[in-house]
Amino acid sequence: MKSENSLLTDVLIIGAGPSGLSTAISLADKVNKNGEKKRIVVLDKGQEVGSHILSGTLVKEQALKELLSKEEFENLPIETDVISDHTVRLTPEGFSTLPFHPPYMDNTGNKIISLSKVCKYLADVAIQKGVEIYAGFAVSNLIYENGKVVGAKCIDTGVNKKGEKQKNFQGGSKVFAKLIILAEGSRGSLAKKVKNKFALRAKSNPQSYSIGIKEIWTAKEGNIKEGEVYHTFGYPLEGEEFGGGFIYGLGDNRVELGFAIGLDYKDPTLDPHALMQIWKQHPFVKNILEGGTLTQYGAKTIPEGGWNSISKLYIDNLLIVGDSAGFVAMPALKGVHFSVTSGMCAARCAYEAFKADDFGEATLSNYKKLIDNSRIKKELYPVRNFRAVMSEGLFVGGFKFGIQLITNGFCLLTPHMKRDSLYTQKLSNFKNKPFKERFAGKLEFDKKLTFDKDSSVFYSGTHHDEEQPTHLVVKNIEEFSRININEYGMPCQYFCPAAVYEEHIDKESNHSLKIHAENCVHCKTCDIKTPNDAITWNTPYGGDGPQYQNM
Amino acid sequence: MTTIISLMKQVPLPSQMRMGEDGLMDRTKAKSIINIDCSFALEAGLQLKSILGEAKLIVCSMGPPSFEQSLKKAISMGYDEAYLLSDRKLGGSDTFATGLAISTMIKHLGFGKGLNEDFIIVAGRQTSDGDTAHVPSQVAANLGIPQATFIEDVQFQDNHVIARRIIEGGYQILKLPKPCTLSLTPTGIPPRRPSLVGAVKANQAKINVLSVADINLSDEKIGLSGSPTIVAKVINIKSERAPVIFSKGHDSETLVENLIKDMKTGKNTLERVEKKVSKAKVAPEDYKKVDFRDGASGILTWAELANGKITRPSLELLTPAKNLATSLEEGTKVRTLLIGHNVKDLANELIYHGSDEVIIVDDERLEEYRILPFSSIFAEVIQKYNPEIALFAATTAGRELAPRTAVLTQSGVTADCTGLEIGEHIDRKNKKVFYPILESRRPTYGESKLATILGFHCPQISTARAGTFEVPKRDESLKGKITTFKPKFKDDDFITEIVKTVRGDGGLANLFEADVIVSGGRGTINDEMQLVKDLAQALKDQGINAEYASSRPMVDIGISEYARQVGQTGKTVRPKVYVAIGISGAIQHLAGMKESETIVAINTHPQESIFANSDFGIIGDYNDIVPELIRQVKEGFTFGIQKGN
Structure with missing residues (x-):
């Protein structure tokens, strides 16, 4: 089993995002401090560390301060300090700035960072401490021995669309490790498999997600100040769905902005990318962007189910950290500090496991205790029902959340959460105005302020080797046609922010699905929101996917 | 091992x-x-x-x-x-x-x-x-x-x-x-x-x-x-396109007729607000004039053969060769080296196109081009005739023969030129003026810059991009000398064996060379691009070097092959005329064809971005417009392209 194309390590961390890198740094510190030697290998599927990192990040620095030494912390690449923070309510025509901050949303004292830049920095810090980081390597599956995870296998490359080996075939290397940390980010494909295989969700709610679309612009001089922060709610959503926008002024006239919407929406034809474009046409946003140029585009999902959606996070030889675990505080729109904290908890748990030389579930259950005693529970538990009530819409939800704040999260009727895909209604059941009618006249994109999906995707820099089996797997084509196309009108063509899914109509008016996998920006919305859970997102070749810079 | x-x-x-x-x-x-x-x-x-x-x-x-x-x-x-x-x-x-x-x-x-x-x-x-x-x-x-x-x-x-x-x-x-x-x-x-x-x-x-x-x-x-050449100057090439001219009319016949008229009249041009190039620099009087040619004189070109004929790019070469000779001293000769077997008859063709002297090397082993003997022959001929400039067409053969020859003669080479002129070089540091010198201009950095390269060792060698210069007018009254040259071969010159040479219709390789590319996009799905192919074929039947291509969706669906895909993930082409049919003009596609000389777009939607990147446009249905275009092509309309040879 252990062949030439395999390697051995003490710890394998899958994903070089904030949680994976924090795990690596924290563990390396403990090991080095005691003069020990442990091999720590971190893999990332992005071409470089940071290529697949996207976040609209106003970071709470405390967690990073705990992770890093004073000197390391002082050298963190910070974009700018938040100088003003406004919550703005948008109506179709106008806007008003709230005179107060909604609870948990005050960002005074926080910093604006580029998470991909910070991850690059953290990777350098980790390498200095002896951690090995390899970017451009995608793990396709975990290796099991006697029912226990013992390693992971990288994806085979040099395989054509039909799955046949080509002359440039390269078998994926196997990595055997005493302990494996899944730090894949939102909706990790391995974490999903592990959670299903070991029924880790038995005692928790399903995870619920938002999709966030983000753009970076170079704005006209003077349109926004460095450090100016706006969060918007209201238009183009009207209380029906949960979501809103953000606009952060960076230095050199750069501005980052994004729009997020909860994936528990009902309209099968809702298009989050179009929503972002519609939002940009609102005078409040338009005034900032007009005359500027789009430089980058991207999208990702955000796990926001909160405390009640966190599954069991440990099994024999394996821990789950960060967004893969679901550590995001929704009312505050923050998760990076939790990622760091969860990485530190995992590192502590790992270090103790090494001392005991035991990586069994019982030893690793220590991870849960550490999480329960950390800021993660402290911050997440009181708002545990926030997202659930918000699926009832912003107004009703907002009222119920108000009650929770007074009662430390108590909710009279504990809301029941279901998987996001189950909220989508069939075309025949959806009685409200469909998306296209609701926003008629706003869906022509001028390629200056607003962009169609194909053009937007260009700005993500995404690229996939055309010669590979599609990484987006449809469970059953016939069933897809019957349920997704006929009954739901193929929602994936609308919710996908990267024009991956096309409804193809042939001469005989037959409708079928065409997949443009090469456009994928790895947001994984299709894995979450497709009715009948018909699409599975697997990882494509390592190094493929978006090329985010400073997202 | x-x-x-x-x-x-x-x-x-x-x-x-x-x-x-x-x-x-x-x-x-x-x-x-x-x-x-x-x-x-x-x-x-x-x-x-x-x-x-x-x-x-x-x-x-x-x-x-x-x-x-x-x-x-x-x-x-x-x-x-x-x-x-x-x-x-x-x-x-x-x-x-x-x-x-x-x-x-x-x-x-x-x-x-x-x-x-x-x-x-x-x-x-x-x-x-x-x-x-x-x-x-x-x-x-x-x-x-x-x-x-x-x-x-x-x-x-x-x-x-x-x-x-x-x-x-x-x-x-x-x-x-x-x-x-x-x-x-x-x-x-x-x-x-x-x-x-x-x-x-x-x-x-x-x-x-x-x-x-x-x-x-x-x-x-x-x-x-240690470099015989220097980059003397680099300027940006602007590739913005002037506004499209939409064809007027309401039926396909009128629309196509007007397109033909519009193309004859010419496209819109951008008003360049570029700064005037600062006045030609004049060297101070006291600078020393240097003529580094040291007795070298004349221009040597290579007559490449394919299927027993002189290739078009080799004839094109005679245009800059003659112009350069005219800019130099009176009596500067254009000599052409013709290597092959039983090629005497072709020598006159070269003279009719402007060569003053044709140097023939005839050997049965040289029927097909092969790098080793050809480069040694060139080195020998250069040694004997001592030309100041040597020009090759930038074909697959020219682009290896020129540099290999250059090493043998210790010269610099400039690749793939689109401009060749005689100029002077002012060396302020050493207070010298080099004159006359060959200014070789070549597009570089993804066609975004135009660089001027100078060489200070004779012969100054350049390869010229095919299709850039006109073939000189054939004139049977022109006279020239025909000389035979006997080179000294080494046995090692024939150490590489040509097992097989296939020169067919060429198929896909032609996409890079085609004068006209007819490209189909999503709008041509109905008949699986049949009319697109028919239009390309009609042009071929008219003797035009035409080929069809497609945008990515057509390849994804399986209607077109990947080798024909134009765009960011496919090929980058720059034909004389690019006819985009039913193509919306996604950025990815534009990246692969925006350098085309003239772009004609046919699409039902006037707001498609392809029109913002075209010279001529027809708003209309593929199924109506293209048959009409084919009819016109059959009657002689060739998008302004002359028939090839």
């Missing part, structure tokens, strides 16, 4: 290339990758190893220390050792000096001392930041070993390399002995992804860094002082 030496260059991502004030490349800011062609060469090396069963794989590069990351990548793909020639003194080296430095490094590693060594060099065809395709030929020439360039497939049989070489309109199978140099096109087996185990090995590997002193190369042979 065979050693495979892969030459590799790291290049900035094409989208991030910029140039320093001095006209030299500033590589410090852009993200870097292994040059695409070189990555195919790396794979070819790995493939050769798997055919041979056993081989040592070495990767060599020359450049700043940052190149180490790409050398490590080569190791992660399966290479055993990596060497980097890195020295500040190498800065500013042109291709001649680069070829010399790399071959000296290879010699330093213990190769290239004789013809019986067991090694094969694989290199990329050309680099994306230089586009010259010179270095592989120059390395081979410096080492004195056989070469084959523009190779897309490599096999190994009977202790010989079997290489499939792309030529205009077809291919050639060559059989080469070891040692030899191969340059690979990016059309063969795509580079493999590194394995993680390979990456771990690369992470621990040591890159052997060599300095100029380490390889015993003297300083004056490298860098600016």
Whole structure:
């Protein structure tokens, strides 16, 4: 089993995002401090560390301060300090700035960072401490021995669309490790498999997600100040769905902005990318962007189910950290500090496991205790029902959340959460105005302020080797046609922010699905929101996917 | 055991290339990758190893220390050792000096001392930041070993390399002995992804860094002082398009008729608000005038043959050759070297197109072009006639023959020129004026810049891009001299065997050469692009070099082949006329065709972005407009393109 194309390590961390890198740094510190030697290998599927990192990040620095030494912390690449923070309510025509901050949303004292830049920095810090980081390597599956995870296998490359080996075939290397940390980010494909295989969700709610679309612009001089922060709610959503926008002024006239919407929406034809474009046409946003140029585009999902959606996070030889675990505080729109904290908890748990030389579930259950005693529970538990009530819409939800704040999260009727895909209604059941009618006249994109999906995707820099089996797997084509196309009108063509899914109509008016996998920006919305859970997102070749810079 | 030496260059991502004030490349800011062609060469090396069963794989590069990351990548793909020639003194080296430095490094590693060594060099065809395709030929020439360039497939049989070489309109199978140099096109087996185990090995590997002193190369042979050519000037090429002219009318007949009229009248032109070029610099009186030609005189061109005929690009060459001769002293001769078998009759053709003297080399072994004897013949002829300028068409043959010849005559070469003029060079530092000198202009950095290159050694050698210059008018009253030349061959000149030459209709290779490309997009799905193909065929029937292509959706659906895909993930083409039918104009597609000379778009939606990037447009339905266009083509409308020969 252990062949030439395999390697051995003490710890394998899958994903070089904030949680994976924090795990690596924290563990390396403990090991080095005691003069020990442990091999720590971190893999990332992005071409470089940071290529697949996207976040609209106003970071709470405390967690990073705990992770890093004073000197390391002082050298963190910070974009700018938040100088003003406004919550703005948008109506179709106008806007008003709230005179107060909604609870948990005050960002005074926080910093604006580029998470991909910070991850690059953290990777350098980790390498200095002896951690090995390899970017451009995608793990396709975990290796099991006697029912226990013992390693992971990288994806085979040099395989054509039909799955046949080509002359440039390269078998994926196997990595055997005493302990494996899944730090894949939102909706990790391995974490999903592990959670299903070991029924880790038995005692928790399903995870619920938002999709966030983000753009970076170079704005006209003077349109926004460095450090100016706006969060918007209201238009183009009207209380029906949960979501809103953000606009952060960076230095050199750069501005980052994004729009997020909860994936528990009902309209099968809702298009989050179009929503972002519609939002940009609102005078409040338009005034900032007009005359500027789009430089980058991207999208990702955000796990926001909160405390009640966190599954069991440990099994024999394996821990789950960060967004893969679901550590995001929704009312505050923050998760990076939790990622760091969860990485530190995992590192502590790992270090103790090494001392005991035991990586069994019982030893690793220590991870849960550490999480329960950390800021993660402290911050997440009181708002545990926030997202659930918000699926009832912003107004009703907002009222119920108000009650929770007074009662430390108590909710009279504990809301029941279901998987996001189950909220989508069939075309025949959806009685409200469909998306296209609701926003008629706003869906022509001028390629200056607003962009169609194909053009937007260009700005993500995404690229996939055309010669590979599609990484987006449809469970059953016939069933897809019957349920997704006929009954739901193929929602994936609308919710996908990267024009991956096309409804193809042939001469005989037959409708079928065409997949443009090469456009994928790895947001994984299709894995979450497709009715009948018909699409599975697997990882494509390592190094493929978006090329985010400073997202 | 065979050693495979892969030459590799790291290049900035094409989208991030910029140039320093001095006209030299500033590589410090852009993200870097292994040059695409070189990555195919790396794979070819790995493939050769798997055919041979056993081989040592070495990767060599020359450049700043940052190149180490790409050398490590080569190791992660399966290479055993990596060497980097890195020295500040190498800065500013042109291709001649680069070829010399790399071959000296290879010699330093213990190769290239004789013809019986067991090694094969694989290199990329050309680099994306230089586009010259010179270095592989120059390395081979410096080492004195056989070469084959523009190779897309490599096999190994009977202790010989079997290489499939792309030529205009077809291919050639060559059989080469070891040692030899191969340059690979990016059309063969795509580079493999590194394995993680390979990456771990690369992470621990040591890159052997060599300095100029380490390889015993003297300083004056490298860098600016060792380079026979310099970049004298670089200007930006603007590629914005003037507003489209929409055809007027309400029915397909009128629309097409008006398109024909509009195309005759000419496209809109952008009003350039460019600064006037500052007045020609005048050298101060006291500067010393230098005529470095030292007795060299005349212009030598090569008459390339294909299927027993002189190729069109070789006739085109006579236009700049004659113009240059006119700009020089009276009596400056244009001589053309005609190499082949039983080619006497063709000599007059060259004279009718303006050559003053045709030098014939006739030998039955020279019926097909082969690099080794041809380059030795050129070196001998150059020695005898001492021309000041030598011109080759920038064909697959010209682009290897020129640099190989240049090494033999110690000259610089400028690749793929679109402008050739006589000018002067003012050297302020040394207070000298060089006159007359050949100014070779070539587009570079992804066609975004126009560089002027000067050479200070005779002959000044340039290759000219096919299709840039007009074929001179044929005039049977022109007189010229026909001379026969008997070269001294070496046996080794015929060491490479041509197994087969196939020059057919050429098919897909034609996409790069076609004068007219008819391209179909999503709007042509109904009949699976049939009308698009019919239009291309109708043009071909009219004697036009036309080909059809498509945008990506058509390839995805399986209506068109990948080889015909134009765009960011497909091919980049620049035909004289690009006819975009039913194509919306996604940025990805525009990236592959926006450099076309004239763009005609047909689409039902006036707001599609293709129109913002076109010269002429018809708003109308594919199924109505295209049949009408085909009818007009059959009656002689050829989008303003003259029939080829």
